[in-house]
Every structure is written in C-alpha cells, then in structure tokens.
Amino acid sequence: METSQVLLVFFGGLVPMAAVAFALGRRKALMSDASGSRMHSLPSQYGVYVATWMALPALAIGVVAAAAALFGLQVPSAPFVLSFALFGAAVGLMLAMRKVEPTLRARNAIEKFVYWTLFSASLVSILTTFGIIISILFEALKFFSQVSVWEFVTGTNWSPVATFRPGQETADSQFGSVPLFAGTFMITLVAMSVAIPVGLLSAIYMSEYASYRVRTLAKPVLEILAGIPTVVYGFFAAITVSPLVVEVADFFGLHASYTNALAPGMVMGIMIIPFISSLSDDVINSIPNSLREGAYALGSTKSETIKQIILPAAFPGIMAASLLGISRALGETMIVVMAAGLRPNLTWNPLEDMTTVTVRIVDALTGDQAFDSPETLAAFALGLVLFVVTLTLNLVSIIIIRKFRQSYE
C-alpha cells in the first residue's frame, strides 16, 4: 500500500471510531446520571474522555511504526500495523469505558490533556532551533575535519574546485573565508548607512513632529517597504540600480562593475528602513512625556530636546533596532544573489564586484556538486558562522529591548 492510502485508511477509520466512542461514553454518563448517581462532569466531557483514550493508543502505534520505518528498522506490513492500531484503540476504548463512573473527574482529565497538548506545541519552536543547529553543525564539522579552522578563518583565497563525484580529489581547493566576510561586511555597511539615518530620522519625524493624520498615513506606507519580497528587490537592484550606479560612476570618471557592491547594499538599506523606523518609533514613543516637558520648561527647542534628551534616553532601543537591522542585512540572500558578484574579492572599493557568504551558500547548494563534496560542506560551515553571528546580534538586541521596556514600565 502507498503511504497516502495507509494514511487515508488510518484516519478514515479513526475519525468515525472516535465519534462512536464519544457517543458511548456520553451515553453511559447520561444513563448513570438518570439512574440517580450524579456524575462529576458533563456527559459530553465523558464522551471526549473516552474518545481521547481510544484515539491515543492508535495514534501512538502509528507514530512509532512511522518512526521505525524512517530509521530503516524492520517494520511489519501496513495491514498488520493498521490492525494492531485498531486493537490498541479497542483496548483503550474498553479501559476508558470501564473508568466512566460518577467519581471520575473527566473535566480535569481533559484539562490536563489540553495543557500537555499545548505545551508540546510550544516545543516545536525549540525543536526548530535545535533542527537548525544540528543540520548545520554536523555538516560543518565534517568540513572542518577536512579543512583547518585556521585556514577557514584567516585564509584570503576562496577557490573551491568543483567536484561532481563523491570522493574526487580536491587537494587544490582553497577555503579562506576572509574575502566572503569582507564582501558581506561591505554590503552590510552600505545598507546600514542608508537604513539607519533614513529610518531613524523618519521615526523621529513621525513620533515627534507629524500630525496624527500624517502619522497614520505614512506609517503603513513605509511598512509596504518591508512587505515587498526580497526577490523583487533583487530584480530592481540588478536591472535598475546597478546600471545607474555604473552610469553615475562613469560620469565621475570612475569605473564600476555591473555587479558592484553599492547597488545591492543601497537596495538592502531601503528594505531595512521600515525595521529601523518602526522599532525606533516604538522606543521613542515609550519615552515618558515628563522628560520632554522638563526640557521644554528649561527653554530648549524641539530639536534640542530630541537630540539631548530623547535620543540619549532611547539610545538602547535604537541600538537594538540597528543590531536587528544588521542581522537582517548579514543574512539577506536574494538581493545579493541577483545583484552582487560571484567572485570572492578582497577590496575596500564598493564599486567593484564582491561576493557574500549567502551568495556562496546558494551557489554551492544549487549546483550539481556531490552532496558531500568540500564545497557543499563549506556552505554549511558558512551557514554555521552566519547562524552564530546573527544569533548573537539577535540575542543582544532582544535582551536590550527587554531591559529597556522594563526601565520605563
């Protein structure tokens, strides 16, 4: 039987059975109530109780069988598993029915069941983080068993030789990651020098100067910038902004590459504006009015108040917003894949073509290389560094924001 068929039979059987179990449990509770012995909970709660105890063993057997099959263990045939699950359901039903008595606190049992279901749902987010760590770490460790960490961290030459077959000779591959991080850093720098001033000044305008109407209009319009898919920004950077940069550079007698770092950097900066502005806006709004009024009372103008009172008070929050922005710029992929270069290039000139960590990850994993070739493994090593750096930035900024909120609440 195919997987989809098995699933269909399994759930197609389980749902009507649960309905029957519900009816049985409810009927027994109703009869018991009618015969004069008052039940602890509502009749339908006994129904849910019985149905749950019937479904759980069957589900457990199904999950165990599926997991066993996944790990390549010997699993009995599908009909056998199905009938075994049915048997489990019958046993669960019988035991639960026997327990339906006036003293059974079905409501409390349901409450407990709901609690643990919700609790296990909340573990999924933790499992996701572990999943990311595990999936990156193992492959990265494999990479570092072939290439020394020192060479990876300090080497200035990144030239992996593509291998298409597992085990092919790769002695002349070089994995010095410095040029990749230099490129990432340069593009991030360009992005932040667009995003921080524009985002922060817009936030100041909207929270301190703008009328209510301008504010309610401008805020959602700015948010549109955050909703534009990155692939769209990438196309815009590659097709419109890059040629523009080349033309402008030409005008000044400079030479710019068509895959220069400036274009993706600027477009990325525009993308990050709303992140900076909306977070800074929140932070500035949470500064108590008494601080402003105090400054006005001493005779300072609005801009003096902002520069000397509000901004210093809001500094931790603005810092946190900028760190989140940097974290986003470091990990941004589509814009650089489409508009930045592929050549590792160690330079200070943003008009030259440069490549980034994310570009090399995509390049290594979308090609035809064998999965365990050093180049694909290198992608995971780069991913590990990216994860650690962004994690640190995110955590620092989350903690700063928490502390900041507490200090003004």
Place this chain on the structure above:
Amino acid sequence: MSQGITLAPSRQLKKRYRAEKRFKAYCIAALLLALAFLVVFFSDMIRQGYSAFVQTEIKVDVTYNEDTVKFTNESVTEDVSPLISRAFYRTIPRQVEANPDLMNTTQTRWLTATAHVDQYRKGYSDRLDPELKATLDRLESEGRVSYGFNSGLFFSGDSKIPSNAGLWSAFVGSFYVMIVVLVVSFPIGVATAIYLEEFAPDNRFTQGIEININNLAAVPSILFGLLGLAIFINFFGVPRSSALAGGLTLSLMTLPVIIISTRAALKAVPQNIRQGAQAVGASRWQAIRDHVLPLSLPGILTGTIIGIAQAIGETAPLLLIGMIAYIPDAPTSMTEAATVLPAQIYTWSGMPEGAYVSLTAAGILVLLTLLITLNATAVILRNRFERRW
C-alpha cells in the same frame, strides 16, 4: 523699547531656531526619501512590466492537412511563418486530434507572434531581420497585426519560448505551499501562543521559549533552507523540489509570526472575560475555548494572513531545497516537483532573452498585487471585527 525687555530674538536664539528648522527639514527629507523610493520602485516595475500583459498577434490563414500536421510550420504561408511563435506549431497535431473536422480546411486565426517580433513592435529591440520587418510592415498596413491580452501569462506554465511562458504552474505550486503552511503552522502557532499566554508559568523555561521564538523570527531565512535540506529532504526523505518540502520549511519560518501576533491578540482580551467565565464555573480551557478565542479570532486571523503573505513572497530557503526547477506543467500533488511565484520570477530574471525582462517585471506585478490584496484583507479584517475594550 519702553518695556525694558527685548522681544526681538537675540543672535544666538536665531541660530537655535535655524538649527531647529534644519533638523526638522532633515527628518522630513528622510521620510520623503523613503516614500519617494516607493514611488520610483512601483513606477519602474510598471514601466518594465506593463507591456508583457499584451502580446503581438497576427491574423493568418492556417491550413490543416496531412503535410502540415507533419511539417507544422508549413501550415501558414512561407513569408509569415517565421513571425509566428513556435508554440503554436507544436499544438497543430493536438488540435487535429481533438477536432478531426479541421483536417483539410483553412481557418483564419489570430496567432501569437514570436518574442522577437513582439519586442521589436514594443520598441525594446531593433534587431529584426529586414525581410521580416518588411513583411511585418505589410501585414500591419493590412490591419492584420494587433495587440491581444496575454492570457498565457496567467494560464500556461513555464516555457523556454518567451511568448509562451506563463505563471500557471507557479500559481499552483504557491497554492500547495500555502495549504501546507496553513495546515502546519496555524494549529501549532495558535496552540503555542495559547500555552505561553494562558497556561505557562513564569519561569526560566518559559522565558527561554519566548526568547527562542523572538530569535527565530530574526534568523536569516536561508538558514531555514539549510534545515529543510538537511532534515526534511535528507533525513525524512521528503521529495526534493516538492511543494511539501517547501511548505514544511516555510511553515517553520511562519510559525514565529503567527505565535507573536496570536499572543498579542490574546493579550488584548481583558482579564474580566476570563474571570467572568470562571466565576460561573467554567474551567480554564472552557473559558479560553468559548470566550477568549472567539474574541481574539480577528487578530489571530490577521496575523496568520500576514504570515502566509510573507511565506508566499519568500524565495531564499526554497532555492536550497531545489524549488527552482523548470516546471512547464502544473504539479498535481504535494510530492511532485513544483515551483512557486517568487522562484519563477527568479528563474525568469536569469534568462538571457530580452523578452524575459518584461515577463519578470510582469510576474513581479502579479505577485505584488497578490500580496497587497492579502495584506489589505488582513487590515480590513482587523479594522472591521477587532473589538476595543
């Protein structure tokens, strides 16, 4: 000056007022710059993309007989033949099969021109064979050339022939991915939010989960692609490039969005509601199920729609799990190789032919329209049904 106090501002005060004006001007300039970008961006996309919504069509006589079924480009006269898109010739045997009455007849039809002709007529390129130019001019003067709505852009799949390429398989792929994301991340996200907001004790473990969720919302999307590749595809054996693999990967990315907005919606329901329900004997779960959840539903749905919209626009993680395959026919199941709208846009943007530039921009316009519609729905939903306390 009879009063003794000078009301005229001193030089220093004037300087301070000037600084004030300058600072305000900077702030306005920053905001205008951001808004101006939006205008430039949208007008650029429309300028590049609008022309792809129409296509050059040529009125020709198509002859169906034994020969033209085999040598399909002989079905129209020799001089016009190179002007017509290859995609039409391919369909001739199928047309005859579907409708045998066509055999040995001549039909007058409006046919899609090649991308070259189309690009030339739209003024994007001047590189057209002089002979073809002459033919085209002649046909034009006879009124046999015009623009028609490019329905293929919406209703046909990807193609290596630009005049035949469309978004249909990407629509279907995006739809499947959206279903997976909805089925996986909505229940888990809402359950997590209910746990954290209504049940969780305030201890280190709970704080850990909270910080973890906030961090996940900011983890670079490409790392979710690495997770999808290593865990879903290599470990669980989900087929590569499939809508299922893409959907599962994007579900994990959408989860924090749904959790955070659901928590905000639950928090907005005042404590009195819960206490009222519990005071008349409801258990904690009954109070949540019957009172808190219905009241916070608009907020939860708004957050879910915004999360889904984000997932639909996401590309980077999908590149790593192989969803940039060439998909001419729409997938019919979750486990078949599929592509999605942004991935299709990415694929087209890498094509060498000039015609794909306007196709890419047109695809972008379609995607943006879809996303703006979704987000507008979310906002309307919130404004209409949200209760303020």
